[in-house]
Amino acid sequence: MPIEVNGKTYETDEEGYLTNIQEWETGVADVMSKEDDLELTDEHWAIIKFLREYYEEYQIAPAVRVLTKAVGKKMGKDKGNSKYLYGLFPYGPAKQACRYAGLPKPTGCV
Amino acid sequence: MSETIKKFLYLNRKAPYGTIYAWESLEVVLIGAAFDQDVRLMFIDDGVYQLTTGQDTTGIGMKNFSPTYRTLGDYEVKNIYVDKDSLAARGLTPDDLVRIPWEDWETEEEIENIVEVVDTARVSELMEESDVIFSF
Numbered sequence: 001m002p003i004e005v006n007g008k009t010y011e012t013d014e015e016g017y018l019t020n021i022q023e024w025e026t027g028v029a030d031v032m033s034k035e036d037d038l039e040l041t042d043e044h045w046a047i048i049k050f051l052r053e054y055y056e057e058y059q060i061a062p063a064v065r066v067l068t069k070a071v072g073k074k075m076g077k078d079k080g081n082s083k084y085l086y087g088l089f090p091y092g093p094a095k096q097a098c099r100y101a102g103l104p105k106p107t108g109c110v
Numbered sequence: 111m112s113e114t115i116k117k118f119l120y121l122n123r124k125a126p127y128g129t130i131y132a133w134e135s136l137e138v139v140l141i142g143a144a145f146d147q148d149v150r151l152m153f154i155d156d157g158v159y160q161l162t163t164g165q166d167t168t169g170i171g172m173k174n175f176s177p178t179y180r181t182l183g184d185y186e187v188k189n190i191y192v193d194k195d196s197l198a199a200r201g202l203t204p205d206d207l208v209r210i211p212w213e214d215w216e217t218e219e220e221i222e223n224i225v226e227v228v229d230t231a232r233v234s235e236l237m238e239e240s241d242v243i244f245s246f
Contacts (some may be wrong), residue, residue, distance in 0.1 A: 011176070060178045066185060069215050107140045 005031050014022035016100050016105065021055070024102030032100050036091070044088050045096075051101040061103040117148045119240035122169065127172050132160050133238040135246035137180060140239035151182070152236065154193040157246075158200060161207045163227065176208065183212035183224060190225045193233055 002009045005027040011019040016032070018024060024080070033040050040048075049089055050071060054062055062070060064082075074082015079085075085093035094106040120139055126132040143149055153161055160179070167174040182190065190210060195204065209223040229237070237243060 028194070058177050058181045059175055060140070062181070062182060066181065070184060072215065075212075083125065107137055 003031055003055040006066040010045050011066075015099075015105060017105050021034070021102050021104065028102055029100035036096070038090075040100075041088075042099075046075065047071065047088060047093065047097050047099065048101045049102055051097055055101075055103050061098045064092060067094050067097075067106075068077070115148055115204040116235070116241040117145065118142065118150065118242065119236060119243045119245060120151045121237075122151065122153045122160055123155040123245065125156040126160045126165065126169065127170055131176055131246040132157070135244070136175065139182070139187065140178075141186055143182075143187055145219075149187050150189040150191065150236065150240070151187060152191045152193070152233065154196050154201070154218070154233065156196075157202075158181060158192055158207075161190075162202065163208050165204065178206055180210055181226065183210050183221075188212055188224055190226045191236060192225060194227050194229050197227065227242045
């Protein structure tokens with residue numbers, strides 16, 4: 001189902017992930033999070049930005065375990081744990097945050 | 111969690127593009143790594159091209175997935191082997207290959223590069239000691 005962001009239409013797959021990751025803009029995350037009744041804070045944006053950078057470098061959306069470790073390494077142990085990340089993204093930090101970031105569903109997620 | 115940790119060896123024998131084998135193998139490894147098994151990768155024959163640096167896929171319209179190999183350490187793959195003779199036969203040296211770091215997040219033990227070039231005898235030995243071998 002396509003989503004509307006600032007008058008522009010973005011194609012998504014059946015699970016709501018953007019079809020073309022190059023097309024992403026921050027408005028995509030705003031629209032998606034509104035649908036989930038989630039208000040994005042700077043802490044959410046930090047993870048979304050981190051995922052975009054991770055994808056840019058490794059061409060892959062990391063599994064949740066790997067994301068947790070990578071966040072811990074880059075942003076500190078207080079953030080690199082499931083409690084913190086699930087607190088931000090209750091539907092699963094990898095799945096939900098990757099969707100907001102315009103990335104594909106993480107490899108290995110079902 | 112599984113009580114028995116089995117040794118899985120993924121044999122990668124084909125060039126990265128032209129067939130789907132290389133990408134499929136990598137995906138299976140990334141998925142399988144979540145299951146606490148001992149996962150090892152071996153690159154042999156044209157498979158050694160999968161680990162070469164400086165790949166450029168713009169001309170063939172395929173995604174260049176070679177940067178993804180560098181995350182294998184994050185996925186707790188600790189052993190990556192490259193067959194020495196296959197490298198030599200293609201005029202490649204270890205310097206042409208990507209470096210894959212590994213780190214234990216608990217103990218902070220670090221290995222700078224887990225890619226290891228091995229000779230034929232060691233290749234046989236590694237196959238011998240594996241419980242499961244997947245050939246791609």
